Amino acid sequence: MNIPMVDLKQQYHALKHDIDQALEKVLESTHFILGPNVQAFEQEAAAYLGVKHAIACASGTDALHLALRAAGIGAGDEVITPAFTFIATAEAISYVGATPVFVDIDPRTFNLDPTLIEAAITPRTRALLPVHLFGQPADLSPIKELCAKHNLLLIEDCAQSFGAAHGGRMTGSLGLAGCFSFFPSKNLGCYGDGGLVTTNDDGLARELLVLRNHGSRERYHHAVIGYNSRLDEMQAAILRVKLKHIDEYNRLRRRNAHLYNDGLKGLCLTTPHEDGKGVHVFHQYTLLIEGRDRVQKALSDAGIASAIYYPIPLHRQEVYRELMAGVSLPVTEQVAERVLSLPMFPELSPEQIRRICQVIAGAL
Known part of the structure; x- marks a missing residue:
């Protein structure tokens, strides 16, 4: 009996009719970038997660990078995060010129140990970036208290926690921003790379929309140096089918x-x-x-x-x-x-x- 870590084929076969039909509609429309499926998926994901805004992007790594950049974190800043996670968590901190400050984890949950965070806070600390590792929500109540006490931003790494909840609220709805990955093996996965940033902050949402699309608020008008980080229509169509399940x-x-x-x-x-x-x-x-x-x-x-x-x-x-x-x-x-x-x-x-x-x- 051969047993893989993940069997994506079974899931595809169960959803084959709906996925194939959704992809065929995209192909017939020939609208492949920032089309109606991306917009609809963003609205549906926001409603599911209980947030005002959900901004789709090209990957989970980009979601972290864009969230940190939109939050104004940059050179000279420190961001506290765990070292027991995928490289993307710290990589995104480094992308914006900030320094990751690693704090130890709880031996049971493998998530950031809230009792050790305060000792790592310095005048340069700007944000806390806990990871909801393996789908286990981090203990955000004391972490949020520390953010309020020290005037720090809370950005959640939700790459592995789509659908997880803490205190009755979905992960990704509890901080300034939540960052999701739709890598194929994730709980909600597409058939390539994909990501999402969630927020209840209107200003942050506007900045994210600009940053993901070459720094453009109006076509061919570029206000800042941005990125090409757009979820494509075909991946959005797949995610819309899977989100229902x-x-x-x-x-x-x-x-x-x-x-x-x-x-x-x-x-x-x-x-x-x-x-x-x-x-x-x-x-x-x-x-x-x-x-x-x-x-x-x-x-x-x-x-x-x-x-x-x-x-x-x-x-x-x-x-x-x-x-x-x-x-x-x-x-x-x-x-x-x-x-x-x-x-x-x-x-x-x-x-x-x-x-x-x-x-x-x-x-x-």
Whole structure:
């Protein structure tokens, strides 16, 4: 039984009629850039997420970059963020000339530890950039209090948390801006790259619209140096079809996570933590496990995929090593040595999950 990390083909086949029809309409219209599907998707996503504005762009990385730039963050500024995340989080901070300041994570949620943030705040700190990692909402209540106390901006990295909620509100609606990715394997994914910035701030929304389209407020009139960061019509059409199903997809991910939890009970490992403060949507199902290499080999020998997200924390990456010399993040470093992500997608079957659990039990 071969089991992949993600099976996009099953989802496509289930939606094939609607997706093919939506793409055919785009092709017949020959309107491929910033057309009616982009506008409709932005409106539908804003309504779903409970925000005033949703501005589509070319990727999740661009969403972070544009949000930071539109917020006025630049050279000489510091942005506090975790080192246990994908490079794009810190990369976007560097793009605008600011400095990422890495703070350690909570050992259970793998998200930014709110109790450690204040000690990292300096006169140069402009923003906090928490990540809702693996679909687990970050604990934003104390983080928002710190933002208010120190007059800092809150920008959410929601690349892995579409449909997750904290305190009854969707991630992406709780800060100045929320930044989403529609990479194909995401909970809501297109068939290429795509991104979205959400905000309730009218001025920020206007700036984002200008920045994503070559700094132009009026065609061939360019007020600032902007970017070519536009979600294309075909990807928007696909996302509109899939958005209708996102709640069911996330329900099935949560079901699968709980099936994993039951199947792995009593083994020498730690299953994902849910803190009860929000809704975890399990973009990844990630264990903490000793003997990771042995378990991963057993899974591979059985035809079962697994992955390590993330093996090298950002403060240990070559690109940041000199800047972060002397920085110690003990929880981040310990977690990176022990994490193992198992197959997770809505169509994963109970039978497949039982098989995965059996192989892990055998390896341990």
